[in-house]
Amino acid sequence: MTSAPVDGVEHRQLKDSVYLKLRQEIVSAKLPPGYLLREAELAARFGVSKTPLREAFVRLEKDGFVQIAPYRSAVVAGYSRQDLREIYEVRELLEGLCAREAALNIATEDLAALSRIVRDSAGAFGAGDSDRLAALLDEFDVVLYAQSKNSRITAMLNNIRDHVTRIGRLTVAIPGRMGTSVQEHQGIYDAIVQRDGQRAETLMRQHILSVMADQLANLDPESAAIRP
Numbered sequence: 001m002t003s004a005p006v007d008g009v010e011h012r013q014l015k016d017s018v019y020l021k022l023r024q025e026i027v028s029a030k031l032p033p034g035y036l037l038r039e040a041e042l043a044a045r046f047g048v049s050k051t052p053l054r055e056a057f058v059r060l061e062k063d064g065f066v067q068i069a070p071y072r073s074a075v076v077a078g079y080s081r082q083d084l085r086e087i088y089e090v091r092e093l094l095e096g097l098c099a100r101e102a103a104l105n106i107a108t109e110d111l112a113a114l115s116r117i118v119r120d121s122a123g124a125f126g127a128g129d130s131d132r133l134a135a136l137l138d139e140f141d142v143v144l145y146a147q148s149k150n151s152r153i154t155a156m157l158n159n160i161r162d163h164v165t166r167i168g169r170l171t172v173a174i175p176g177r178m179g180t181s182v183q184e185h186q187g188i189y190d191a192i193v194q195r196d197g198q199r200a201e202t203l204m205r206q207h208i209l210s211v212m213a214d215q216l217a218n219l220d221p222e223s224a225a226i227r228p
Helices: 008-027 039-046 050-063 081-105 108-127 130-145 151-170 177-193 197-217
Strands: 066-068 074-076
Touching (some): 050 066, 050 074, 081 197, 108 130, 130 151, 130 177, 177 197
Antiparallel strands (some): 066 074
């Protein structure tokens, strides 16, 4: 007696689930650049056949998270110098606009959230809690992104959001970077509190360029991954 075939809805749900699990593990840096995505190993771990895995690899390749070579297994993609420059050119423009908008129109509850994040970031840095600090730096960006009232800017930010998060996870160990980000976020927050849109935008753009410079300086030219 054969088992009933998986219908279209169940297959779509399964392949979406596998795709999202793999994407999250890549974004969180659990699966680092260069990691060989072995179908048998992942199928056993996720409890699925190889078919939804292969479909996930194709989707992740389109997203820029996986590289698939002909007749070879897929590997987790890294970032070239050009990749980083392109991502950060977009960030500089879009996040600068979000910081300006925050200074001009931020709601009281969002300003309170930024105040908490800046305060907690300083505490996490002082305590040497890099995981907590990385999460707080991400949260700062999320609150700023929410200030945009332009649907097209929001769509572009959402499109690169996971890459930004992943790059941040890969650069936690760059000497001095986390402390510099804490200071730079403090300056951006102060400009927002003062309702100085021009200064908030300028400081945000300077912050983005500062992060990019550190990441480019720590890029391993052979693996296209950011050195720890």
